[in-house]
Amino acid sequence: MSTEKISANEIKTKNRRMIYNYIRKCDSVSKQDIVVDMQLSLPTVTANLDFLKKQNLIDTSGKIKNTGGRNATAFTYVKNARMSIGVDITAKHITAVAVNLSGDIVSMERRRIEFNLEDDAYLQEIGAVVECVKKDAGIADENLLGVGISVQSLISDDGERITYGMALNFARTEREEIARYIPYRNRLIHDSYAAGYRETWTNKEFENAFYISLSNSVGGSVIIEDAIYEGNTHKGGEIGHMAVVPRGGDLCYCGKRGCFDTVCKAGRLADYTDGNLEEFFRVLDAGDETAKELWDTYLDYLVMAIHNVRMLFDGRVILGGYVGALVGKYMEDICRRVDEKNPFGDRAKDYLVECSYKVEASAAGAALFFIDEFFDSV
Ligand SMILES: [Zn+2]
Missing domain, CATH: 1.10.10.10 (Winged helix-like DNA-binding domain superfamily/Winged helix DNA-binding domain)
Known part of the structure; x- marks a missing residue:
């Protein structure tokens, strides 16, 4: 019965x-x-x-x-009937976005502040940024589905703990501690997974894709049938630590040498223009010789990674992160260089794309976790 x-x-x-x-x-x-x-x-x-x-x-x-x-x-x-919030915590910024049921960003707040989880004032600032977008988007407590916290680290299955966070100094590794001043349901989310998920959420035709996140550190996410594939131990897609310099190479933040992160992090380009990546692309466009050389070396490695990813997964390859958001003008050249490596004759222009979400993809992707959870519970 x-x-x-x-x-x-x-x-x-x-x-x-x-x-x-x-x-x-x-x-x-x-x-x-x-x-x-x-x-x-x-x-x-x-x-x-x-x-x-x-x-x-x-x-x-x-x-x-x-x-x-x-x-x-x-x-x-009614797309604004419920909303969720995503916060992205990086080395120099805390950014929060409020996202509605259509995945649109309704409100955004970005504050420049040095990452320091040991400082209570920093933790309070995380809470303040969340409150700021909540207020701006006009979200009533009962309509807030939750807060996704995107961090540059690997996360336990339940979103409660950081399991590996060497890119920044994660002195606190429990969600409870990081979210001390967030009085709403929340969970931690790996930033590359969040950004990759943002791409595929509204763009269901991807089916299978690999999102390469080229930001201050390099990460990635594997998308299989429009869902993130995390692997057996939540390290799937960690392309940043793929070994690309066979002998020697620069020291990676992980402690090993020759990782893909060391040759394709955004700083490889932005360091030339005092940390300003937009400025790097501006001088590159203007024909600066040193910028051209830096870009050429950067592309040698990036093209190799794109090619290898394509050989492994045979899906779309999405260039994301800070560099992916600015790479538009150079896509044709990148495609040409990738095609030179391809033995099967398929054309990069048919599978290699720049990211379509250039603004706060990790924060928005982290918010989408709660939107999906809501759709499953209607
Ligand atoms: Zn590494």
């Missing part, structure tokens, strides 16, 4: 989720269309629409114009 009850409930929940997702996809739809397109009974559809309306997840104030008959009520999806 009890099994039957559960399955009846499951069907109910499944129907509700299907109807909600259908309205989200259509944007605006009539009840009759839902009944016909989803092949559900009118009472089932009515009951579920009432439920979604009570939750403020759909709006019924619009009308759909019928030719001939009277106008039908339009059921419209």
Whole structure:
């Protein structure tokens, strides 16, 4: 008996989720269309629409114009009904974004502050940045789904602990400590996974892809069938520590030599222009000889990595992070150099892309964790 009850409930929940997702996809739809397109009974559809309306997840104030008959009520999806917040903690900045159910950034706050988890004032600042976007986006407590905290480190399965965080000095490794001043549900998320997820979340045609994050440190994420593949021990995609300089090479922050991080971190370029990456690309565009040499060496390694990733995964390759956001003008040249290595004749222009989310991808990706969790629970 009890099994039957559960399955009846499951069907109910499944129907509700299907109807909600259908309205989200259509944007605006009539009840009759839902009944016909989803092949559900009118009472089932009515009951579920009432439920979604009570939750403020759909709006019924619009009308759909019928030719001939009277106008039908339009059921419209309310994208700001719930929101989540993502915070990205880096060496010199704390950035937070508020994201709605469509994945749009509704509010953003970026503050320059030196990373120091041992300083209570720094922890308070993390909380203050979260409050700032919450207020700016007008999110009521009951509509805030959660806060995803993106960090440059590997994270335990439950999002509670940093398991490896050498890129920055993670003196505190427990979520509880880092989020001391965030009084909302929260979890830690690996920054490269968050950024990769941001790319694939709205761009479902990727299916299989590898996101290379070229920021102050280099990371990556493997996307298989639009989900992040983390590997057996959550280190999947750690391209930054792929060995690319066979002997010697510069010392990596991980303690080894010759890692991909040492040759393709953004600083390899930005150090030439006092840490300003935009300025590096400006002088490169202007034909500066030293910038050209630095860029050429940088590309030698980047092209090798792109080629190797393509050989391993045969999926899309996305150039992301700080460098990926600025690389647009040079894509043709990069594609040409990658093609020279490819033995199968497939063209890089068909699989290699620059990231489409150039602004705070890690923070937004971290927020999306809670949006997805919400969609699974409607
Ligand atoms: Zn390394």
